[in-house]
Amino acid sequence: MKLTVNLDAEVLENVVKITGSTTKTEAIMKALKEIERKARLVEVLREGLGASETELKSMFDPASAPVREKYASF
Numbered sequence: 001m002k003l004t005v006n007l008d009a010e011v012l013e014n015v016v017k018i019t020g021s022t023t024k025t026e027a028i029m030k031a032l033k034e035i036e037r038k039a040r041l042v043e044v045l046r047e048g049l050g051a052s053e054t055e056l057k058s059m060f061d062p063a064s065a066p067v068r069e070k071y072a073s074f
Helices: 011-017 024-047 053-058
Strands: none
Touching: 011 024
């Protein structure tokens, strides 16, 4: 879908760098998917899974964690 939006250029460039995206579109899609993922996570956590802390940790893909070494100030 094509869409025209006004974005803060500096914020968008930061998101491109943080996500390692090669295009602005890719960065925006990654950011949108992350917001969606977090919303689903909050919903699941509110409902509860009956899982232990260890089981919960095993449910997450370590690759989805932010790159902290490169952007240690976050």
